[in-house]
Amino acid sequence: xxxxxxxxxxxxxxxxxxxGLVAVCLxxxxxTSPAPTSDTLAQRMHAGxxxxxxxxxxPQIAFGAVAGKAAAFDxxxxxxxxxxxSKMRWLPVKYAGNxxxxxxxxxxxxxxxxxxSRAGLDQVGLSYRDVYGIINAETSxxxxxxxxxxxxxxxxxxxxxxxxxxxxxxxxPTDPVEAVHAMAVHxxxxxxxxxxxxxxxxxxxxxxxxxxxxxxxxYYNLSSKGRxxxxxxxxxxxxxxxxxxxxxxxLGARQAAELDEQLRQVKARVGAPGMMTASFESGN
Numbered sequence: 001x002x003x004x005x006x007x008x009x010x011x012x013x014x015x016x017x018x019x020g021l022v023a024v025c026l027x028x029x030x031x032t033s034p035a036p037t038s039d040t041l042a043q044r045m046h047a048g049x050x051x052x053x054x055x056x057x058x059p060q061i062a063f064g065a066v067a068g069k070a071a072a073f074d075x076x077x078x079x080x081x082x083x084x085x086s087k088m089r090w091l092p093v094k095y096a097g098n099x100x101x102x103x104x105x106x107x108x109x110x111x112x113x114x115x116x117s118r119a120g121l122d123q124v125g126l127s128y129r130d131v132y133g134i135i136n137a138e139t140s141x142x143x144x145x146x147x148x149x150x151x152x153x154x155x156x157x158x159x160x161x162x163x164x165x166x167x168x169x170x171x172x173p174t175d176p177v178e179a180v181h182a183m184a185v186h187x188x189x190x191x192x193x194x195x196x197x198x199x200x201x202x203x204x205x206x207x208x209x210x211x212x213x214x215x216x217x218x219y220y221n222l223s224s225k226g227r228x229x230x231x232x233x234x235x236x237x238x239x240x241x242x243x244x245x246x247x248x249x250x251l252g253a254r255q256a257a258e259l260d261e262q263l264r265q266v267k268a269r270v271g272a273p274g275m276m277t278a279s280f281e282s283g284n
Contacts, residue, residue: 081177084114088177095142102142103176105259108132111180112256119184124191125212129253131184133213134158134220136252137245143176158183190219198232213253217246 087110090101103111109132116128135141138159146154152161155173158180165173170182194215203211211232218227218235221242230238235246 081175084111084177093142095144100142100144102140106263108135108141109256109260109263111177115181115184118181119188121184121188121191124188124195125209126187126191126216129256130187130213130216130249131180132256133249133252133254134183134187134217135180136255137217137248138220143174143179155179186220187216190216193219197230201232213249214246217249218242221245 088107089104090107091104092099093102094100109128112128112131112135116122116126116131121127121130135157139146139157141157143157145156146159148154148161154161155165156179157176158173160168160170160173160179160182162173164186165171165182168182168186170178173179173182191212194212197215198208198211201208201211214235215230215232218230218238222238226239226242235243
């Protein structure tokens with residue numbers, strides 16, 4: 001996850017997400033299919049500048065209430081994972097000339113919420129929107145293989161390097177359900193690190209929340225050496241790839257909130273009296 005080119009945001013990607021919103025309301029059951037891993041070691045290029053978005057306020061972290069380092073992720077949760085997998089729905093998407101798979105919008109939100117809750121991200125001022133945002137910055141929710149500038153493989157939907165995956169106890173980085181849960185634990189550790197870096201800045205709540213999330217992206221995107229120079233005030237001097245990661249994570253977090261609200265509205269309309277629903281699986 002070190003100094004990679006940021007994820008490309010495309011209009012086609014947005015069409016896929018909106019299709020997912022419609023699909024969940026036209027189907028009474030959710031199918032599953034495994035997401036293949038791309039064998040292309042392609043760098044993810046950024047399509048253009050992303051407008052800076054101020055995040056919602058977050059409580060400052062009380063270090064006495066949170067362990068100094070997040071515990072390694074427990075992967076012995078087969079029944080829990082299988083329950084989540086059974087609710088995931090996958091859609092085809094074209095990426096770099098290959099047809100891959102991406103989870104639809106309800107599946108993304110379900111997975112982000114589950115991972116954030118299990119990791120206890122609320123303890124460090126983060127939420128499911130931050131899980132969604134980091135995955136948006138890493139892969140735009142398209143599981144595949146990538147690589148760092150030094151050629152180290154980045155695996156799956158969360159782009160874990162093998163060493164990082166091992167450190168958090170993740171046995172299969174190509175499994176989206178396990179990887180997103182492990183990533184949420186990694187984000188908790190990142191938030192603790194970020195909070196310590198900005199603790200002396202005495203920021204108001206909204207600025208603190210923004211800086212905290214900058215640090216989370218920096219922790220996730222850079223090596224230990226690369227992120228050690230960050231002091232909360234010199235973000236503009238970091239590599240352009242890291243600045244793009246920060247911007248795309250913010251965009252993804254805002255997108256998660258908007259999609260969540262859109263999904264709620266669609267469900268409300270479909271469930272309204274007189275609204276006809278259909279199930280593709282039943283042939284209606």
